[in-house]
Amino acid sequence: MPIKVNNVSYAYQVGTPYEKLALRDVVLTINDNSVVGLFGITSSGKTTLLQVMAGLIVPQKGQVLVDDVKLIAKGKRRKFTNIGLVFQFPETQFVLDRVYDEIAYGLTYQNLDKFIIKERVEKSLGLVGLSFSTYKDRNIRTLSSGEKRRVAIATILALDTKYILLDEPTAGLDYLGRLDLERLIADLKANDKTVVLVSHNLNYLLNICDEIYIIADGTIDSIITNKSSLMDLEALYMANYILPAYLETVFKLRARGYDISLNNKEAVLEGIAKVFRGDNYA
Amino acid sequence: MISLQNVTYQYPKSNRNILNNISGDFLEGEFIAVVGKNGSGKSTLARLLNGLLVPVNGQVIVDSLSTKDRENQIKIRQKVGLLLSSPDNQIIFNLVEEDVAFGPENLGLPTKEIKYRVDAALKMVKMEEFKKHPPYLLSGGQKQKVALAGLLALNPKYLVLDEPTTMLDSQSKQDVIKTILDIKNATNLTVIMITHDLEEVVKADRILILDEGLIKADIKPEEMYDNKAVLSAAGVELPEVTQLIDELNNKGLESLPHNLLTVDELVNELCRLK
Numbered sequence: 093m094p095i096k097v098n099n100v101s102y103a104y105q106v107g108t109p110y111e112k113l114a115l116r117d118v119v120l121t122i123n124d125n126s127v128v129g130l131f132g133i134t135s136s137g138k139t140t141l142l143q144v145m146a147g148l149i150v151p152q153k154g155q156v157l158v159d160d161v162k163l164i165a166k167g168k169r170r171k172f173t174n175i176g177l178v179f180q181f182p183e184t185q186f187v188l189d190r191v192y193d194e195i196a197y198g199l200t201y202q203n204l205d206k207f208i209i210k211e212r213v214e215k216s217l218g219l220v221g222l223s224f225s226t227y228k229d230r231n232i233r234t235l236s237s238g239e240k241r242r243v244a245i246a247t248i249l250a251l252d253t254k255y256i257l258l259d260e261p262t263a264g265l266d267y268l269g270r271l272d273l274e275r276l277i278a279d280l281k282a283n284d285k286t287v288v289l290v291s292h293n294l295n296y297l298l299n300i301c302d303e304i305y306i307i308a309d310g311t312i313d314s315i316i317t318n319k320s321s322l323m324d325l326e327a328l329y330m331a332n333y334i335l336p337a338y339l340e341t342v343f344k345l346r347a348r349g350y351d352i353s354l355n356n357k358e359a360v361l362e363g364i365a366k367v368f369r370g371d372n373y374a
Numbered sequence: 375m376i377s378l379q380n381v382t383y384q385y386p387k388s389n390r391n392i393l394n395n396i397s398g399d400f401l402e403g404e405f406i407a408v409v410g411k412n413g414s415g416k417s418t419l420a421r422l423l424n425g426l427l428v429p430v431n432g433q434v435i436v437d438s439l440s441t442k443d444r445e446n447q448i449k450i451r452q453k454v455g456l457l458l459s460s461p462d463n464q465i466i467f468n469l470v471e472e473d474v475a476f477g478p479e480n481l482g483l484p485t486k487e488i489k490y491r492v493d494a495a496l497k498m499v500k501m502e503e504f505k506k507h508p509p510y511l512l513s514g515g516q517k518q519k520v521a522l523a524g525l526l527a528l529n530p531k532y533l534v535l536d537e538p539t540t541m542l543d544s545q546s547k548q549d550v551i552k553t554i555l556d557i558k559n560a561t562n563l564t565v566i567m568i569t570h571d572l573e574e575v576v577k578a579d580r581i582l583i584l585d586e587g588l589i590k591a592d593i594k595p596e597e598m599y600d601n602k603a604v605l606s607a608a609g610v611e612l613p614e615v616t617q618l619i620d621e622l623n624n625k626g627l628e629s630l631p632h633n634l635l636t637v638d639e640l641v642n643e644l645c646r647l648k
C-alpha cells in the first residue's frame with residue numbers, strides 16, 4: 093500500500109511579509125517497493141514535500157495517506173508511521189552523543205531485547221561502511237562530515253521501517269560511500285522497502301530510481317521513469333538542468349547539427365564514435 | 375606562503391595519526407584542491423592551516439609565523455579564512471551587512487573602514503543588493519556567498535574552503551564556484567578547497583590526494599588519468615568527462631587526449647577531428 097499525497101499545498105511564514113507558497117496542489121503516489129527520486133533546484137519545494145510525506149510538516153491544504161491511513165490526525169502526526177526520514181543536515185537529526193546510543197535510541201520504543209538492539213546497531217553501521225568496534229563509542233560531534241552522514245543513515249536503517257525517506261543522502265559522501273548507498277538502496281528495494289530520496293544530482297537519481305519527479309516552483313513539472321527516452325532528458329537539458337556528461341556531450345553535438353541517435357547510452361557512444369572516428373576505421 | 379613541515383596530527387585521547395609527517399607548500403595565488411575519502415583528514419588539515427589545531431609534531435608556517443606560537447594566533451586567523459559547508463552555522467546576524475561587518479568590527483577598525491570593507495566584500499561576491507536583507511531568507515548558495523564575504527572583509531591572504539558547495543544544489547554550486555574563481559583571478563589570494571566533486575577539482579591548479587595520513591599524490595588536473603591507480607586506491611573517482619573519453623576511445627576514437635576536462639573541451643575536440 094502506497095504513500096498518497098492528495099492535493100497538498102503548503103506555505104511558509106503565513107501572514108508575514110515573507111509568506112512563501114512552497115507546495116501547490118501536489119498530487120502523487122509513491123508505489124510500494126519502488127525507488128522514487130525528487131529532483132529540483134533550491135527552493136523548488138522538494139525538501140518540503142519530503143517533510144510533508146514524513147509528517148513533519150502539516151500542510152494547510154490536502155493530506156497524506158500512508159497505507160490508506162491519514163498521516164496527520166487532528167493536526168498531529170501519528171505516532172507509529174512506519175516512515176523513517178534521514179535529514180538533509182545530520183546535525184539536526186542527532187539527539188545523543190555516543191554513536192551506539194544514537195542508533196539504539198529509536199529502537200528503545202520498540203520493546204526489543206537488548207541483544208537484538210545490539211545486533212541491529214551493528215548491522216546498520218556495517219551497511220553504511222562503518223566498523224562497529226571503531227565507531228560504536230565515538231562521540232558523534234567529533235566525526236568527520238561523511239561519517240556523520242553515514243551514522244544518520246544507519247540510525248534510520250536500524251528502525252527497519254517500510255518507508256525510508258532520504259534528503260540529499262549523498263551530500264558529503266565520498267565516492268565509495270555513494271556507491272555503497274547505491275547498492276544499499278537496491279538491497280532495500282529487494283527486501284520490499286520503499287525509498288524516496290531528494291537529490292540535486294540527477295545523474296545519481298537516473299542510476300537508481302524507478303521514477304523521478306522533477307519539482308519546480310512547488311509543483312510536479314514532469315516525471316522521468318526508467319522507461320523515459322533520452323529525448324525526454326533533452327528537454328531537461330534545454331531547461332538548464334545538469335545532466336550526465338555523455339548526455340550533455342551528445343545534446344551539444346546535436347545542437348551543432350550532428351545527427352546522433354538517442355536510443356540509449358550504448359547507441360549514443362557508438363553514434364559519437366561513428367561520426368568522428370574517420371573513414372579508415374575497421 | 376603556507377608551509378607544512380613534517381606535520382603529524384593526532385586527536386587527544388586517540389592514538390591514530392590522522393596526518394603522518396606530511397610536508398608541502400601553498401604558494402601565493404595558487405588554487406589547490408584537496409581530495410580523499412571520508413575520514414582521510416581533509417578537515418583536520420583545514421583546521422591546522424588556520425591554527426584552530428596545532429600539529430603534535432612538525433610545524434605549520436604561515437608567512438613565517440608558526441601556528442604553534444600562541445601570540446601569532448590572531449594574526450594567523452586573520453590571514454587564513456576558513457569557510458565550512460553548512461551556511462546556517464556561519465551566519466548569525468539579522469542583516470547581511472551586519473554579518474559581514476562582524477569580523478572587521480572585532481578587529482576594532484574605524485567605522486568608515488568597516489563600511490568600506492563590507493561594501494567591497496559584498497561586491498566581490500556579487501551580493502551588494504542584498505545588503506539590507508535578513509540572511510535567513512537567502513538561498514543556500516547566497517548564504518554561502520555572504521559567509522565568504524565575511525571572510526573577505528578581514529582582507530585574508532589565504533582562503534581555506536571545506537566542502538563549500540556540498541549542501542548546495544547544482545545551480546548554486548556553480549554560482550559559488552564561479553564566484554570563488556572570479557575572486558581568485560581578480561586577486562592574489564591563495565585558495566585551498568576541499569571537495570568530493572570532481573567537476574570542481576578540475577578547476578584547480580593543483581590537486582592533493584590524501585589517504586592513510588599521507589599526501590599520496592600532488593598532481594595537475596590533466597594528470598589525473600595517468601594517476602588513476604593512485605586515485606582509485608585513495609577512493610577518488612575520475613572526472614566524468616575523463617571516464618567518457620575512455621569509453622569513446624574504446625569505440626575506436628583512439629586519438630582523444632585524456633587531458634580534456636570539460637564537456638565543452640570534449641565537444642570542441644570532437645568537432646576538430648571531423
Ligand SMILES: Nc1ncnc2c1ncn2[C@@H]1O[C@H](COP(=O)(O)OP(=O)(O)OP(=O)(O)O)[C@@H](O)[C@H]1O
Pocket residue numbers: 234235236237238239264266385386388392410411412413414415416417418419
Ligand atoms: N576529536 C576527535 N577525536 C577523535 N577522532 C577524531 C576527532 N575529530 C576527528 N576525528 C577523526 O579523524 C578522522 C579525520 O577526520 P576529518 O574530519 O579530518 O576527515 P575528512 O577527510 O574531512 O572527512 P570527510 O570527507 O568525511 O569530511 C576521522 O576518522 C574522524 O572521525
Ligand SMILES: [Mg+2]
Pocket residue numbers: 236237238416417418536
Ligand atoms: Mg571533512
